[in-house]
Amino acid sequence: MERKGMRTTRKPERIGQLLTVAAAAAQSLARERLRPLGLTPRGWAVLSALAEEGPRPQIDLAAATGTDRTVMTYLLDELERQNLIERARDLSDRRSYQIHLTRRGEETHRRVASELAAQVDTLLRPLDAPDRRQLADLLARVADGWALREGALAQPTRSSQALAALDTLAGSDSSPKRRTRRPTRSRVV
Secondary structure: OOOOOOOOOOOHHHHHHHHHHHHHHHHHHHHHHHHHHOOOHHHHHHHHHHHHHOOEEHHHHHHHHOOOHHHHHHHHHHHHHOOOEEEEEOOOOOOOEEEEEOHHHHHHHHHHHHHHHHHHHHHOOOOOHHHHHHHHHHHHHHHHHHHHHHOOEOOOOOOOHHHHHHHHHHOOOOOOOOOOEOOOOOOOO
């Protein structure tokens, strides 16, 4: 499976290392774009979750992004200070708030999503369209399996936040699917 001129070996026992290198490269590219906007990868995950699936309670947003509820409060405070999100009292449960993107949050998400997709395109340049689709499918299965293991999802879903840019590049349909969420344990992202 070695391609001519390539030095990276593709032994199954190296898959963890290869995933780590690819993830580090993707995160580095994302940070380059997010930092000037005052966004972090976690803040970006919140904006993406709201853009993809609409307003939701804070606890659901925490579960969708794999973020501890306490950390989520801090993230939302920061995003609210930047006028990217707003909290509105939930009319069906006055004890909780629905988190919404502001107009500025929607515009920021649209602009950054296309720029991040271009950066991911740079990362995935060695892959043709079928390889990209296959990579997106395989990574989605891994991410969904992990989410199930961690209790973030009651059932697997095709679209994971971390794979949105890959889905776009692969040209696959990643329209949001209905999920059943339960609170998750804290995970470092």
